[in-house]
Amino acid sequence: MNREDSRLAMEWHTWLAENLALGVSAEDAQQVLVNAGVEAALAQREVAAAQAHPYVVAARRIGRRYEWLEALSDLYAELHRQSGALTxxxxxxxxxxxxxxxxxxxxxxxxxxxxxxxxxxxxxxxxxxxxxxxxxxxxxxxxxxxxxxxxxxxxxxxxxxxxxxxxxxxxxxxxxxxxxxxxxxxxxxxxxxxxxxxxxxxxxxxxxxxxxxxxxxxxxxxxxxxxxxxxxxxxxxxxxxxxxxxxxxxxxxxxxxxxxxxxxxxxxxxxxxxxxxxxxxxxxxxxxxxxxxxxxxxxxxxxxxxxxxxxxxxxxxxxxxxxxxxxxxxxxxxx
Structure with a gap:
């Protein structure tokens, strides 16, 4: 589905692309749209279309790299805490x-x-x-x-x-x-x-x-x-x-x-x-x-x-x- 054919505002397309790239599940993304007043069937179609968009697919790959770096940072933080360096x-x-x-x-x-x-x-x-x-x-x-x-x-x-x-x-x-x-x-x-x-x-x-x-x-x-x-x-x-x-x-x-x-x-x-x-x-x-x-x-x-x-x-x-x-x-x- 092209954005031109969508009934969602541009801000929601941006929100969907960013959050799907960061690992938010399709179900959670749909629920946010529904809670904002978007019809359930429309929300499902929009999320599916966003997931299939090549830009979002590429962004999700980059997002997974980011998650690995974040996980490594969390690991280092845990080692830092275990070392007792809290003051x-x-x-x-x-x-x-x-x-x-x-x-x-x-x-x-x-x-x-x-x-x-x-x-x-x-x-x-x-x-x-x-x-x-x-x-x-x-x-x-x-x-x-x-x-x-x-x-x-x-x-x-x-x-x-x-x-x-x-x-x-x-x-x-x-x-x-x-x-x-x-x-x-x-x-x-x-x-x-x-x-x-x-x-x-x-x-x-x-x-x-x-x-x-x-x-x-x-x-x-x-x-x-x-x-x-x-x-x-x-x-x-x-x-x-x-x-x-x-x-x-x-x-x-x-x-x-x-x-x-x-x-x-x-x-x-x-x-x-x-x-x-x-x-x-x-x-x-x-x-x-x-x-x-x-x-x-x-x-x-x-x-x-x-x-x-x-x-x-x-x-x-x-x-x-x-x-x-x-x-x-x-x-x-x-x-």
Whole structure:
């Protein structure tokens, strides 16, 4: 039966093709149509026609490959659970060798302690210090975030340039807010006026490339209440927490099918308050939770989903040039 001869709306043809490709049975598909008001005999004919369409036949073959990959991901998740890795580890005294073997190559997150004690930033950084030393420097921040639920995936709509002293004033007076935030996409480290600020940090010895060029680090600065929605990065990242605390929730990379991806690297789930009616599969995800304190480094393995909320006025530095012969590992973005 050609679509032109069908009495179903285009949306139902799309729904049938997608769900049959994903393995929904003909009986269940027919019942959904009937429940939506489609006559039973018509529903049966439409489902049969869809099943026989060559595009749907091909899509079902692809769907079975997807099911195998999903089953393999579930198996890996079960092995991960059986290993007891159900909490976000905090470790002191980890050698670079152990970090790379257990966490980087083991694809496991960890909070590292003791690597930031020699940072001048730990003694010096404050909002008053930023205003005094760099107040005249123009920086870019993301503003108007509260008015756009998709602000994280639409950064160009929210860029605003202002003097750092004006931004610091907003942070000081805002209380708890998610409406504005200085994030890595603002690339403020590359501004010459903040060069002395970069001198206040140190590369974690043996883990991060000690050269620390401006393009090797990023800066996050904002008030209490800023939220980074659930998403993943396409490379390994090390976060150094200088000011304030951050609450984090992480989901393993191999549970992508449980977090309802959208816009490629973002999740449709609000990890602060997941809706089990809209996102039931998220309830099956392994969620690691913790608080990153000042002076701690959080390692985020490539592809791991993470949600972050600032509990205080917060300043964070990120590193992504690991001291490895082959450099960082990257996740290829599908075309």
């Amino acid at each position: 976000l580890e905090k470790r002191r005294g980890v050698s670079p060798e152990e970090f790379f073997s257990r966490y980087y190559f083991g694809h496991r997150p960890v909070v590292l302690q003791g690597f930031m004690e020699d940072w001048p930033a730990m003694r010096r950084w404050s909002l008053a210090d930023f205003r005094e030393r760099f107040g005249d420097v123009e920086v870019e921040v993301m503003t108007g975030r509260d008015g756009n639920p998709d602000h994280a995936s639409q950064p160009d709509k929210h860029r605003q340039v202002m003097a750092l002293r004006d931004y610091v004033h907003r942070v000081e007076t805002a209380g708890e807010s998610n409406d504005f935030y200085m994030v890595p996409r603002n690339e403020n480290w590359k501004r010459d006026g903040l060069a002395r600020l970069r001198e206040d940090i140190r590369a974690p010895a043996g883990i991060i490339d000690p050269e620390l060029r401006p393009d090797m680090t990023t800066l996050l600065l904002g008030p209490s209440g800023t939220v980074t929605p659930l998403h993943h990065d396409n490379m390994n990242v090390l976060l150094g927490q200088v000011l304030g605390r951050k609450q984090v929730r992480l989901v393993p990379s191999f549970q992508r099918h449980l977090v309802y991806p959208r816009h490629g690297t973002f999740s449709a789930v609000d990890a602060a308050s997941p809706d089990p009616a809209r996102f039931p599969l998220y309830g099956e995800a392994t969620v690691l939770e913790g608080v990153v304190e000042p002076g701690e480094l959080l390692f985020l393995p490539v592809g791991w989903w993470h949600w972050v909320r600032a509990l205080d006025v917060s300043a964070t530095v990120t590193f992504h040039h690991f001291q490895l012969p082959g450099g960082n590992t990257h996740l290829r973005t599908p075309q």
